[in-house]
Amino acid sequence: xxxxxxxxxxxxxxxxxxxxxxxxxxxxxxxxxxxxxxxxxxxxxxxxxxxxxxxxxxxxxxxxxxxxxxxxxxxxxxxxxxxxxxxxxxxxxxxxxxxxxxxxxxxxxxxxxxxxxxxxxxxxxxxxxxxxxxxxxxxxxxxxxxxxxxxxxxxxxxxxxxxxxxxxxxxxxxxxxxxxxxxxxxxxxxxxxxxxxxxxxxxxxxxxxxxxxxxxxxx
Amino acid sequence: xxxxxxxxxxxxxxxxxxxxxxxxxxxxxxxxxxxxxxxxxxxxxxxxxxxxxxxxxxxxxxxxxxxxxxxxxxxxxxxxxxxxx
Numbered sequence: 034x035x036x037x038x039x040x041x042x043x044x045x046x047x048x049x050x051x052x053x054x055x056x057x058x059x060x061x062x063x064x065x066x067x068x069x070x071x072x073x074x075x076x077x078x079x080x081x082x083x084x085x086x087x088x089x090x091x092x093x094x095x096x097x098x099x100x101x102x103x104x105x106x107x108x109x110x111x112x113x114x115x116x117x118x119x120x121x122x123x124x125x126x127x128x129x130x131x132x133x134x135x136x137x138x139x140x141x142x143x144x145x146x147x148x149x150x151x152x153x154x155x156x157x158x159x160x161x162x163x164x165x166x167x168x169x170x171x172x173x174x175x176x177x178x179x180x181x182x183x184x185x186x187x188x189x190x191x192x193x194x195x196x197x198x199x200x201x202x203x204x205x206x207x208x209x210x211x212x213x214x215x216x217x218x219x220x221x222x223x224x225x226x227x228x229x230x231x232x233x234x235x236x237x238x239x240x241x242x243x244x245x246x247x248x249x250x251x252x
Numbered sequence: 253x254x255x256x257x258x259x260x261x262x263x264x265x266x267x268x269x270x271x272x273x274x275x276x277x278x279x280x281x282x283x284x285x286x287x288x289x290x291x292x293x294x295x296x297x298x299x300x301x302x303x304x305x306x307x308x309x310x311x312x313x314x315x316x317x318x319x320x321x322x323x324x325x326x327x328x329x330x331x332x333x334x335x336x337x
Contacts, residue, residue, distance in 0.1 A: 192321045
């Protein structure tokens with residue numbers, strides 16, 4: 034019982050380029066998202082009907098999370114935050130299919146996403162204050178706090194990625210233990226909890242924390 | 253000085269890391285108390301001002317996320333301890 038990603042094959046036969054099951058499922062969920070996005074936005078009309086309602090509901094749900102924290106810039110950050118939100122949401126939900134490993138149950142996926150968020154927040158901080166002004170912000174309110182501020186900044190992507198990874202893997206381990214103890218009926222409501230509810234909440238939380246980091250860097 | 257065979261040393265390391273993994277999860281107490289406190293305060297706030305429900309829930313979730321991080325750290329450390337030996 035090893036919860037880590039399993040290497041399926043090596044790209045071009047190189048030892049340095051392993052292709053894991055989480056990587057394959059991750060790309061599959063990207064393709065699922067592409068097909069869904071295409072399907073939901075066929076023949077857009079000014080007066081929405083049918084599937085266009087679902088697309089508008091999702092866009093507005095994410096927009097309503099961004100707008101209070103980054104006033105006036107909701108539409109600028111919507112593509113980035115919505116990408117994270119939808120990818121993690123779909124990535125958590127495909128883990129419900131038996132035999133499919135969730136791509137977010139791999140530290141490589143979550144750390145990659147968290148590093149992208151980290152770089153984006155640094156970029157916006159520097160854009161807001163200029164590089165010198167932004168770096169000076171680390172030495173405030175007094176210069177002695179400089180190392181603590183830097184460590185606090187570097188801890189952000191670590192805690193950000195470990196949170197999602199820990200939640201998904203922890204749920205998976207509990208499910209595996211329950212399957213060994215009670216294989217019938219009892220796991221069904223727990224799947225609804227660990228797979229469905231925790232998965233969607235974690236996607237929302239990952240996106241919200243990303244918004245919070247960007248808005249902290251900009252203020 | 254007692255000499256142990258490699259198998260004995262290996263099982264001692266195994267036992268030690270399992271005990272350490274179990275002990276690491278004591279860290280789950282703190283986040284539990286903290287998140288419960290935040291949820292209780294948010295309930296009071298919603299009762300006082302039901303129209304500000306959305307903002308209160310967002311703020312509560314953000315605070316709970318931050319306080320829950322330490323619990324997740326201990327969980328990740330426990331997972332690494334259990335599955336790396």
